[in-house]
Amino acid sequence: xxxxxxxxxxxxxxxxxxxxxxxxxxxxxxxxxxxxxxxxxxxxxxxxxxxxxxxxxxxxxxxxxxxxxxxxxxxxxxxxxxxxxxxxxxxxxxxxxxxxxxxxxxxxxxxxxxx
Amino acid sequence: xxxxxxxxxxxxxxxxxxxxxxxxxxxxxxxxxxxxxxxxxxxxxxxxxxxxxxxxxxxxxxxxxxxxxxxxxxxxxxxxxxxxxxxxxxxxxxxxxxxxxxxxxxxxxxxxxxxxx
Numbered sequence: 001x002x003x004x005x006x007x008x009x010x011x012x013x014x015x016x017x018x019x020x021x022x023x024x025x026x027x028x029x030x031x032x033x034x035x036x037x038x039x040x041x042x043x044x045x046x047x048x049x050x051x052x053x054x055x056x057x058x059x060x061x062x063x064x065x066x067x068x069x070x071x072x073x074x075x076x077x078x079x080x081x082x083x084x085x086x087x088x089x090x091x092x093x094x095x096x097x098x099x100x101x102x103x104x105x106x107x108x109x110x111x112x113x114x115x
Numbered sequence: 116x117x118x119x120x121x122x123x124x125x126x127x128x129x130x131x132x133x134x135x136x137x138x139x140x141x142x143x144x145x146x147x148x149x150x151x152x153x154x155x156x157x158x159x160x161x162x163x164x165x166x167x168x169x170x171x172x173x174x175x176x177x178x179x180x181x182x183x184x185x186x187x188x189x190x191x192x193x194x195x196x197x198x199x200x201x202x203x204x205x206x207x208x209x210x211x212x213x214x215x216x217x218x219x220x221x222x223x224x225x226x227x228x229x230x231x232x
Contacts, residue, residue: 004157006157032219034219034220036223042225043119043206043223043224043225043226044158044206044208044223045223046220049219049220051219090157090158094219100163100170100171101146101148101163101210101219101221102148102160102163102171103148103160103208103219103221104160105150105157105158105159105160106157107156107157108156108157108158
């Protein structure tokens with residue numbers, strides 16, 4: 001069965017600090033990978049996604065993620081965080097072979113950016 | 116994405132009552148997914164539906180929970196005889212049909228927060 005693990009449950013950073021959130025998945029086949037963000041009181045929004053090609057993908061608001069197949073990882077990075085990045089971040093995966101399209105989510109990481 | 120509409124946004128029920136949560140997918144989307152988010156946990160898949168069909172209900176509790184997506188109208192997640200452990204945020208997501216630009220991305224609603232007293 002697929003699973004997704006996010007190592008950091010709660011991260012506190014000061015503005016301008018660099019961010020890296022870890023995400024590992026377990027699945028032997030080909031996967032699509034996603035990072036979603038949930039700002040306080042809002043719905044989940046897609047930050048970025050990886051399907052194929054360049055393993056370094058860029059998303060909205062200066063975020064990027066790198067797919068490392070050998071490590072089953074898809075870590076999220078941002079060189080300099082802002083207070084407005086305070087939110088909950090979810091890594092998700094679906095199996096390319098799946099006929100359901102359902103996403104399996106990690107448990108989420110709460111990011112708090114101090115001004 | 117504001118296109119997926121969920122209501123009610125907040126629902127309070129007493130133990131033993133029924134909860135009905137509604138979800139209207141984005142226009143043009145025929146696939147609906149329900150997820151549950153318990154406090155301090157991530158989103159757990161519950162059920163995947165297409166119009167008039169349940170495709171995958173592997174995440175649904177065996178009792179008291181049911182879901183439907185009728186030909187007309189919104190998808191409904193129904194919880195009978197609610198218990199305190201059902202208190203959670205329930206998120207609906209939708210996606211377009213396979214082969215019509217589906218990229219695997221799910222579009223989420225703002226969630227329905229159920230509180231069981």
